[in-house]
Amino acid sequence: MGLVPRVKKKQKARLPTRITPELCRLLGLLHGDGNMSYGRVLFTDRERQHHKVIHKLFRKVFGIRLNLFHDKRRNSYYSHTKNKAVYDYLVDELRMPRGAVRSQLSIPSFLPRLEMSLQAEYVGGLLDAEGCVKSRQAEINFSTTSKGVYIFFKKFLARAKIEYSTYERARYKNPEYEIYIYGKERLRSFSELVRFNHPLKRKRLAKFL
Secondary structure: OOOOOOOOOOOOOOOOOOOOHHHHHHHHHHHHHEEEHHHOEEEEEOOHHHHHHHHHHHHHHHOOOOEEEEEOOOOEEEEEEOOHHHHHHHHHOOOOOOEEOOOOOOOOOOHHHOOHHHHHHHHHHHHHHHEEEOOOOOEEEEEEOOHHHHHHHHHHHHHOOOOOEEEEEOOOOOOEEEEEEEOHHHHHHHHHHOOOOOHHHHHHHHOOO
């Protein structure tokens, strides 16, 4: 008698009914470097330890597990799910674009109205995904092709009274917008409001605090 093949049980998602810090962090991760192509929610990062953080966060928000794939050729890890309920929620409720995220990205209308602590979680997600902490100097920088994200980040820093510099770089298709925060004092002020969950970036920032 042959073995009966195991059928993978479909996970039932738990959809959020209110805006939480975890949901804001997740939205920032998606806006920073997420992908919503072909009905799939996907996160990319080279650091496997950061994927553990993302998996824990995603399960807390939606109650389901992400899958993890390692592309050895590109030396990157991919966390992903094709859960339709989660995908539709992100599109319908959080206004995520279907497809390549950054080329069509817009800021949800509720985000600028949130209290600063929730906005800080969103910004933390952006930086976990797409920010850079220099290893040899006190600097945080962030780049995006979304003008909406760029403007939101600038307004957040202005409201927090943290000085920053900007640069707009011309690209073939879409311009790239960059934000820089220099100096130990500014980084200390910033870290009092915004925290990194990315293990490597958090470790680098700790050297300057």
